[in-house]
Amino acid sequence: MKRLIGATLLAAALAAQAAPPKLEWQGISLSSAEWGEKLPFPGVYGREYVYPSVASTAYYQAKGMNLMRIAFRWERLQPTLMGELDSTELGRLREFVDGTTARGLHVLLDPHNYAAYKNVHVGKPEVPFAAFADFWRRLALQFKDNPKVQFGLVNEPREMPTETWAEAAQAAVDAIRAAGAKNLITLPGNGYTGAWSWFESKWYGTPNAEVMGKVRDPLDNMVFEVHQYFDKDGSGTNTECVSPTIGVERLQRFTAWLKANKRRALLGELGGGANPVCEQVIRSALQHLQDNADVWTGWLWWAGGPTWGDYFLSLEPGKDGKDKPQMRWLEPFLKQQ
Template sequence: MSGRSSNRRTALAAAAAAVSLACTALIAVAGGAPASGAAPFACRVDYTTNDWGSGFGANLSITNASSAAVDGWTLTYSYAGNQTLQNGWNGNWSQTGNKVTVTGMSWNSSVPAGGTVKAGANFSYSGTNAKPADFAVNGSACTGTDPTTTTTTTTTTTGPPADGPAPALRVSGNRIVTAQGQPYRLLGVSRSSGEFACVQGKGMWDGGPVDQASVDAMKTWNIHAVRIPLNEECWLGVNGSPGGAAYQQAVKDYANRLVASGITVILDLHWTWGAYTNGPDWHCKDEHAVCQKPMPDAKYATQFWTGVATAFKGNDAVVFDLFNEPYPEIAADWNKTVGWQCWRDGGTCTGLPYETAGMQDLVDAVRSTGATNVLMLGGLEWANDMREWLAHKPADPLNNIAASWHAYSFNACASETCWDTQIAPLAAQVPVVLGEFGQDDCGFAYMQRLADWADAHALSYLAWTWNPWGCSSGAVLIKDWNGTPEAGVGEGFKAHLLGQDPYATR
């Protein structure tokens, strides 16, 4: 998608309700007896909820506050109302009556001294939603003291644990994982304006805030990833662009603020140079970077990625989306064979009067700097057709590439049948990031179906767009910069995000 203008400027911060309960537990076997050779430990359980009225997401953190690692944990607690488990992550969840039980999985059953393990689940309910008060681990009640020294019971209440920076990421098999190898999904939004404001004389961010308050507003939606579209000429400061060093610094400052706040950044090359004189009548034909072109140009695109990669080298919490929505096959009379060859190899492409940079050129430009960041590559037909993506995947010495798929309600691949036959096989081989998605009527029905399908297949996804433009035809999430959701699309996506955990495995 391409950007639009906005002139509202507000930002407020909000926070989810939280309760922190100190607890202690013994490593136990059936019947509550301590396991052989296992030492007692002190722990803390932090319980937070994101409530949307008829349901809520519960997020729990179990911290080992003792001086020794523990191996194996089972958490139990009870609700006082009709809260009903729907689905859970980062643990084996079950419910009997009002009692909820969560056990560790193979990869998070051990908790080092001072370490924390997180789990979460979605619940439905009606009436009241009081917080639980009977947390226990391995059969021992949370009493707030180390059982080896005292039996005094204490309960404390604090705010939620402080968030750390976004994790460094890499590709492992068909998953994006953290540096420690834990699967991680990019769940969030695109934040448009970096691609158009500079060239349209609207400053850097079209009047929208990029301060800490605006980032905190995103966090009230449980946003963990933000995609930032960029303009090639503005970054390079060429052809009379008012960008250059000031534009680069603005991008760095915003990206660094997001990362420090626990939000992964995806930098996207969105608008590029190159005259598309024989394009359809509806398409912008200006050679300057004032619109979306079929393919990036060889004149500036590799310079752009060399510069961006150099600027963010060493920060693997930043992901590079190499080109927004390729569509070179249209210039070649919808010849997909020619289109995929142009996509990968660039050069002189049928129907395009400028020399293009292929995906292999862009991968090489990034890696030539020594940058190890994860790369995202969109397919043909505005990144909606992914059928030949694997066959044309560029070579990467780090094998650190994910597929970027865009799927709007008006695209050709917009049904479960297409997703099952075209996207699921790709997702079995490489990570798939739904880099943009939305629908054209400001509703949420299509987006709900797609997000549910993506959750079931462990895909990442980023909705378009976090800009208060007024939702008259779709793809606008917020009414203002403090994150007030648009009816339908915004309310639906916010509720969905609040029930997600980027560390969840499906």
């Protein structure tokens, strides 16, 4: 009997070792609380911008998603640089975060600011690195006791030298850890953090591949966050995808970089229009992530949220409660987890 039990335990251990790793995260970017930036700022809550409701996350959770990325604006949360967080705006964010994590979901905080404050980029005299670090110190203190909260440093840095962004990011990471927060951090690259442009040097300076790996987390609880779309310019603004194979083509070089540098990443945004080519692209891209789950932690669809209407990438169910076509593409990758 002892031999039988021992053999069973050994077989189970060997099976566990042989099992391929699985993606940790599958979810969606919820967008609406960052809206209204082009109107008289900060705008009127409920008219220019609104937070998604906690109840709305039940739809995605029932589908098998476990991570909600919540976008908001730095300027609304901290109206004065180096100043206190606005209690009303913080209350709105906390209501969503606390309610959503109480449901068992994880939440990725997303200051949707492109590494700028009131359109002035971090690293300029008006927005020094210390201000960005201060913002994250204050935010970390608010959420450090909730292990289901993740810290996305900022959405899609742009229009700045990569070295400047890396220095800003390091300052924020250091401030988060100094605040005593152990939460997962996601680190975007410069130039819209595109996976396909990670090695680009023509239009945003030194490539991310040469700089961003130097940003370090003393707790080693940080992953890169890249975004990838599959239309002609990679912007996600066109309904058509380039070709059925473009998904893997735009991801594979970055995947190889992760493996060579022993780093991990989250695909923080992907999406495609409701057509057969994009369906093939999304399925193959998600399969690529699954096949390389040793370096990919998961993915987030762009987008959801209550105010998108008929936006072609929105996964919010219609008034009739029916799924958007793209949800069908995602379901096999949700169920296998």
